[in-house]
Amino acid sequence: MKALFISLCLSLLMILSSCEGRTGYLDEGQQNTVAMLTDVEWLVVYVDYSISNEQTFDDETNIYSFGRDTKGWTATGSLKDPSIKKDVRYFQWTFTTENYAVIYMAGNSTDGYWMIEKLTPDELWVVITASDPVLYPNQYKTYYKLKARKRQ
Template sequence: MRTTIWTINILLFLLTLYGCIEKEGYYGEVGNEVISNLTNKEWNRKYHSVWADGTEIDMDVTYIFKNNGSGSYKEIATYKSGKVEEITSYFHWSFTTPNFKYIYLDFNCFWEIEKLTSNQLSVYETWNDPLTNPGQTYRDFQEYQYISKK
């Protein structure tokens, strides 16, 4: 009984001591830097695409990642004919590993962060988790530029 009380007191002391230690934030220094660089910004990518049927499109794609795990995706497609289509979707996102390198977007895709600075985001997009399915046929490299804060 005496050993149990002593053990409980030591654990309470350690918990109290741990609570008094100044922390850099919940995610640590690396995680906070990644989150700061990624979130509350508009990330834009413009590119030209040709579909299998020969249809040509100029794409203007913008992602916004909020620091609460929500986000939005806006796509403006301008066809060679001049027709313009605009789609906005909303999603949730989360990191899948503790090193903040892999992101799951809940419209069933994963991003592997290749490079992330305050102005540039480069990712490999896959449909399946790149850690459990490393040899996927769809692995698309995408580069985004910071255009404004949101």
């Protein structure tokens, strides 16, 4: 009887230790990434199209907004006037890597991947690609720099 009890306890211990303890939960780094990404609107201030063609924006620009519910929108707007938002289009988004370094967006004119190079409460630098940049690193890339603005 004692051997059966010990075998049962060891089996239970092995089963419980093999379970992933954080399924459905975010660690602190992931929570910080989500908070920085979703608490603001992101305004494009610089684009490098990888073919010796750079562009900076003084006023009219593209705006991106990511919701915590994995829904987002993009619009043409103004760096100076937060009330201007034209041609609003909606998309779904998700992280594709466990370290939350790659975002996949799908929707009206926003299909693609954003590989995060830098994310702070004030800045977002991304490399935009058509295919997953982790699986296909040698593809055409567009570099964006965005700045944060509090939501209106």
